[in-house]
Amino acid sequence: MSLTTSANRLSPPAAILRHAVLLVAGALILVPFVWMVSLSIKPPGEIFRASFSFWPAQFYGVENYTKALTQAPLPRYMGNGLIVCALILALQVLVCAPCAYALAKLRFPGRDLLFGMVLIGLLLPHQVLSLPLFILGYQLGILNTYAALVFPYVVSPFGIFLFRQFFKTVPDDLVHAARLDGLSEIAIVWKIMVPMALPAVIAFSIFSVVSHWNDLFWPLIAVRDQSLMPPPLGIMAFKNEEAGNDYGPLMAASTLVVLPLVIAFLAAQKWFVEGITGGAVKQ
Amino acid sequence: MASVSIDSIRKNYGPTSVLRGVSLSIADGEFLTLLGPSGCGKSTLLRILAGLEVQDAGSVSIGERAVDGLRPKRRDVAMVFQSYALYPHMTVASNMTLPLRMRRLSAFQRLPLLGRLLPGTARIAAEIDVEVTRTAKSLGIGHLLARKPGQLSGGQRQRVAVGRAMVRHPAVFLMDEPLSNLDAKLRVQMRAEIKELHQRLGVTFVYVTHDQAEAMTLSDCVAVMLDGELLQVAPPQDIYADPDDRRVAEFIGSPKINMLDGVVRERDLIDVAGSTLTIEADALAGAHLTLGIRPEAFHLVDHGGQGALTGSVRMIEHMGSDLFVHLDLAGVDHPLIARLLAERAPHIAPGQTLHVGVRPDRVLLFARNGRRLRREVETGRASVRPIREIAR
Amino acid sequence: MSEPRALCGSSDQPSATGGVRTFRSPVSPARRRAFTETLAAWALAGPAVFFLFVLFFMPVIGVFVIALTDWQFGARSLSFVGLANFREVFADVGFRASVVNTVVYVLIVVPGTVVFGLLIALLIESGKSCRSFYRAIHFLPFMATLTAMAIAWEALLHPTIGLVNQTLAAIGLPTANWLRDENTALPVLAVIGIWQNLGYAMVLFLAGLKSIPQDLYDAADVDGADLWLDRLRTVTLPMLGPVSMFVVIVVALRAFECFDTVKVLTQGGPGHATDVLLYTLYRESFEYLRTGYGAAVAVVFLVIVVTLTLVQTRVMDRKVHYQ
Numbered sequence: 001m002s003l004t005t006s007a008n009r010l011s012p013p014a015a016i017l018r019h020a021v022l023l024v025a026g027a028l029i030l031v032p033f034v035w036m037v038s039l040s041i042k043p044p045g046e047i048f049r050a051s052f053s054f055w056p057a058q059f060y061g062v063e064n065y066t067k068a069l070t071q072a073p074l075p076r077y078m079g080n081g082l083i084v085c086a087l088i089l090a091l092q093v094l095v096c097a098p099c100a101y102a103l104a105k106l107r108f109p110g111r112d113l114l115f116g117m118v119l120i121g122l123l124l125p126h127q128v129l130s131l132p133l134f135i136l137g138y139q140l141g142i143l144n145t146y147a148a149l150v151f152p153y154v155v156s157p158f159g160i161f162l163f164r165q166f167f168k169t170v171p172d173d174l175v176h177a178a179r180l181d182g183l184s185e186i187a188i189v190w191k192i193m194v195p196m197a198l199p200a201v202i203a204f205s206i207f208s209v210v211s212h213w214n215d216l217f218w219p220l221i222a223v224r225d226q227s228l229m230p231p232p233l234g235i236m237a238f239k240n241e242e243a244g245n246d247y248g249p250l251m252a253a254s255t256l257v258v259l260p261l262v263i264a265f266l267a268a269q270k271w272f273v274e275g276i277t278g279g280a281v282k283q
Numbered sequence: 284m285a286s287v288s289i290d291s292i293r294k295n296y297g298p299t300s301v302l303r304g305v306s307l308s309i310a311d312g313e314f315l316t317l318l319g320p321s322g323c324g325k326s327t328l329l330r331i332l333a334g335l336e337v338q339d340a341g342s343v344s345i346g347e348r349a350v351d352g353l354r355p356k357r358r359d360v361a362m363v364f365q366s367y368a369l370y371p372h373m374t375v376a377s378n379m380t381l382p383l384r385m386r387r388l389s390a391f392q393r394l395p396l397l398g399r400l401l402p403g404t405a406r407i408a409a410e411i412d413v414e415v416t417r418t419a420k421s422l423g424i425g426h427l428l429a430r431k432p433g434q435l436s437g438g439q440r441q442r443v444a445v446g447r448a449m450v451r452h453p454a455v456f457l458m459d460e461p462l463s464n465l466d467a468k469l470r471v472q473m474r475a476e477i478k479e480l481h482q483r484l485g486v487t488f489v490y491v492t493h494d495q496a497e498a499m500t501l502s503d504c505v506a507v508m509l510d511g512e513l514l515q516v517a518p519p520q521d522i523y524a525d526p527d528d529r530r531v532a533e534f535i536g537s538p539k540i541n542m543l544d545g546v547v548r549e550r551d552l553i554d555v556a557g558s559t560l561t562i563e564a565d566a567l568a569g570a571h572l573t574l575g576i577r578p579e580a581f582h583l584v585d586h587g588g589q590g591a592l593t594g595s596v597r598m599i600e601h602m603g604s605d606l607f608v609h610l611d612l613a614g615v616d617h618p619l620i621a622r623l624l625a626e627r628a629p630h631i632a633p634g635q636t637l638h639v640g641v642r643p644d645r646v647l648l649f650a651r652n653g654r655r656l657r658r659e660v661e662t663g664r665a666s667v668r669p670i671r672e673i674a675r
Numbered sequence: 676m677s678e679p680r681a682l683c684g685s686s687d688q689p690s691a692t693g694g695v696r697t698f699r700s701p702v703s704p705a706r707r708r709a710f711t712e713t714l715a716a717w718a719l720a721g722p723a724v725f726f727l728f729v730l731f732f733m734p735v736i737g738v739f740v741i742a743l744t745d746w747q748f749g750a751r752s753l754s755f756v757g758l759a760n761f762r763e764v765f766a767d768v769g770f771r772a773s774v775v776n777t778v779v780y781v782l783i784v785v786p787g788t789v790v791f792g793l794l795i796a797l798l799i800e801s802g803k804s805c806r807s808f809y810r811a812i813h814f815l816p817f818m819a820t821l822t823a824m825a826i827a828w829e830a831l832l833h834p835t836i837g838l839v840n841q842t843l844a845a846i847g848l849p850t851a852n853w854l855r856d857e858n859t860a861l862p863v864l865a866v867i868g869i870w871q872n873l874g875y876a877m878v879l880f881l882a883g884l885k886s887i888p889q890d891l892y893d894a895a896d897v898d899g900a901d902l903w904l905d906r907l908r909t910v911t912l913p914m915l916g917p918v919s920m921f922v923v924i925v926v927a928l929r930a931f932e933c934f935d936t937v938k939v940l941t942q943g944g945p946g947h948a949t950d951v952l953l954y955t956l957y958r959e960s961f962e963y964l965r966t967g968y969g970a971a972v973a974v975v976f977l978v979i980v981v982t983l984t985l986v987q988t989r990v991m992d993r994k995v996h997y998q
Contacts, residue, residue: 018802025795026812029870033815035838036827048836099723107709108716114724121731125932125980127953128973131960132737133730155726185715214820216935217953221961232822236939239826247830254823265818269811272818273878335893356899368894372913381909385899447898
């Protein structure tokens with residue numbers, strides 16, 4: 001059987017086969033999402049009366065979503081997630097970009113050593129550091145605060161690495177011209193390098209926000225108060241409280257937690273894919 | 284060995300028409316070059332010949348056989364790509380044996396381990412190895428067979444690509460800008476090798492390039508393409524000296540041919556740039572023409588007047604044995620470039636007024652629509668209509 | 676070629692020695708420039724260097740210190756106990772089960788993810804239509820918050836009202852209490868792992884496929900390798916070789932870091948059936964506060980991950996040499 005013609009286009013049966021396989025695979029991939037949404041709009045009675053139907057006989061979405069938003073402090077969780085992700089990202093860019101510029105464009109003794117440090121930092125899985133970071137947080141007295149959620153991520157070796165790679169592609173002459181125009185080194189970082197490396201900044205931002213919005217491990221260690229929990233930890237707490245029996249509101253809460261990133265992803269698919277695959281360097 | 288004939292090929296990519304009805308016939312054993320600027324459709328035409336693209340209309344035959352529905356494999360053509368397209372994970376030997384293995388071994392015989400156990404596989408494989416080694420030796424790459432493309436120099440890769448095309452003894456050799464990735468010196472050397480290869484093999488070559496020098500030195504016949512159309516197909520010397528079309532004249536030759544607007548005053552006399560040239564125009568008085576004069580058709584004269592052009596020197600480029608003199612002529616908005624022998628024109632300075640004579644037989648006349656106007660006396664072609672009709 | 680270069684070199688010589696003479700003065704302008712540049716560089720890199728030390732290097736050293744001593748939370752003193760913590764860890768049946776589980780998990784997730792990811796990528800790339808649509812669908816699980824999706828999976832796998840058991844019962848197949856059964860819990864977590872990471876592998880493969888030059892496919896066509904399988908064998912798969920190695924290791928790293936699903940769905944149970952390294956690390960360090968034990972597990976985990984990453988770097992280097 002030949003799947004392609006000489007013009008490298010699929011023959012009609014092959015094209016149909018391709019769509020068929022991909023649609024079936026895609027449908028299987030989507031099952032958990034569909035089931036989650038389906039349960040989130042069903043009343044308890046229907047959930048426990050096993051059935052295949054996606055749409056409920058009695059629409060119970062309003063009740064479930066209201067319960068998810070009121071019974072658990074879900075808006076609070078989401079707000080926490082937003083604050084923590086924004087703080088982490090802002091600090092990371094603030095700390096990493098100047099360092100990356102120094103590594104990419106300046107010549108100074110110790111540069112190779114510094115870059116070596118960054119590479120070693122890239123190697124280290126963050127979970128390994130959790131115990132000493134926990135102790136550090138304890139000694140600083142910041143456990144169970146927003147600061148505890150943020151401080152381990154203030155510097156990102158991956159960010160430094162990625163920015164350095166991009167900054168290196170900016171022509172040296174541009175830096176020289178900026179110096180002749182009287183810009184200070186720090187001004188060069190923010191007025192020349194970062195705007196020119198915008199694709200890298202966006203890719204890194206997506207990588208950073210996605211990782212920290214979804215992170216469960218560190219928040220689990222760093223905070224105890226419900227009012228400080230980011231979404232993954234919050235929804236786990238919600239599940240444990242409800243003992244997993246009140247499926248409707250729980251699924252509604254899950255849907256709401258997943259939703260922001262899914263919408264953002266569908267809106268800017270290309271950027272997300274680039275940001276995350278760029279992250280493959282680190283992972 | 285085979286002749287190739289291409290009949291009114293059309294190809295569109297969406298709304299853009301890349302080939303607008305190209306017809307061409309290539310004799311058996313001929314070296315034909317498709318010459319044109321990038322984007323003119325020459326590579327697309329070559330890919331259609333190879334079967335890598337399918338034309339929207341028209342047909343291709345190779346050796347009297349229509350090959351339109353056939354896949355590349357069945358067309359008996361081999362191709363050398365601009366990037367060489369060597370398989371980077373295979374040794375030179377494997378790269379060269381692949382086309383033979385694909386043809387001579389069945390799908391079962393090609394299976395990784397099992398294939399070797401099937402009857403006949405070992406014998407055919409041994410034959411293939413012998414042929415590949417022989418071809419490699421003839422190209423001077425026998426010692427490279429165990430290497431991978433990544434370990435070879437540009438020239439060596441080029442030879443491997445040629446070798447991979449050669450082993451199959453194809454009826455037609457297709458080459459898509461094969462020298463453009465080499466440095467200038469190597470390009471000249473490989474050019475000679477390709478020419479020699481063509482003479483040795485005696486098969487049909489179709490060669491695509493945007494480089495005039497390659498086209499001129501290699502080909503038996505040059506086909507000049509522009510905007511998806513074939514403007515002229517002729518031997519290299521005719522393409523230069525006897526172009527059919529204004530665009531051909533302008534594309535070939537460096538520096539570019541000078542184009543001057545002229546008006547026929549009467550038979551044999553043409554007014555141009557404030558002067559009058561004696562040229563047998565054979566056109567009606569008052570007809571507007573364009574005169575194409577190559578830079579080397581000029582020579583210095585002492586006085587202006589009939590038969591000479593007068594202008595002021597804008598710039599001089601010294602090229603060693605020659606000078607390129609840029610002259611501003613009255614009523615002409617772009618400078619005229621004359622190529623003069625350096626020893627004959629010792630003291631020329633910018634701003635100076637200069638008179639240059641023109642050899643009437645070197646002046647090419649073009650109608651307003653760009654078509655060449657040939658004088659009846661010098662052309663034996665039946666296809667050329669009398670100038671009197673066209674120039675009107 | 677070598678001769679002209681030698682000539683050029685010799686003509687450079689005098690000017691170079693002439694240059695040296697001007698640099699003799701004690702504080703040359705060039706020196707001062709270099710000094711200010713160094714100062715600027717360290718000022719710019721300063722915050723990053725400080726945090727790298729405090730947040731990466733001190734903690735790593737800390738982990739080793741804790742692993743080699745008897746320090747406990749709140750203790751004011753510590754003493755060196757050598758490899759006692761490691762001896763305890765390796766003697767522990769629970770830890771050994773955790774290592775075995777992790778390896779089993781990785782051995783299911785990696786081939787599953789890589790094979791399915793490659794298949795989907797090949798299928799998507801083989802045609803022109805709906806590419807980004809299919810890519811989006813398959814990539815979605817990788818984006819979605821795993822903690823929340825784990826809860827959705829729990830509902831799906833519910834013994835009585837879950838879709839999985841309903842479907843199996845409807846077509847007459849045996850059902851199971853997937854997450855509470857020692858034999859099924861770990862494989863089910865692995866399936867979720869494949870479900871989550873498949874899109875990631877797919878996207879990496881798609882990037883790899885896109886970087887294969889069209890010329891090679893054309894050459895294969897002309898050479899006669901024009902059937903789908905031949906093209907796959909001659910061009911696609913060999914050219915994907917380096918990417919595939921990379922994907923295998925990246926997915927393996929992610930599989931080793933499996934935590935969220937275990938924490939949400941099984942808490943390591945039933946028994947020790949789904950105890951994986953990272954979960955053991957978390958539980959011993961932060962729930963049982965066995966710091967020495969936890970640190971020893973962290974060191975083991977570190978060794979595994981660093982080894983894999985170093986292998987990955989080697990593979991990336993080889994990829995560069997490929998062309």
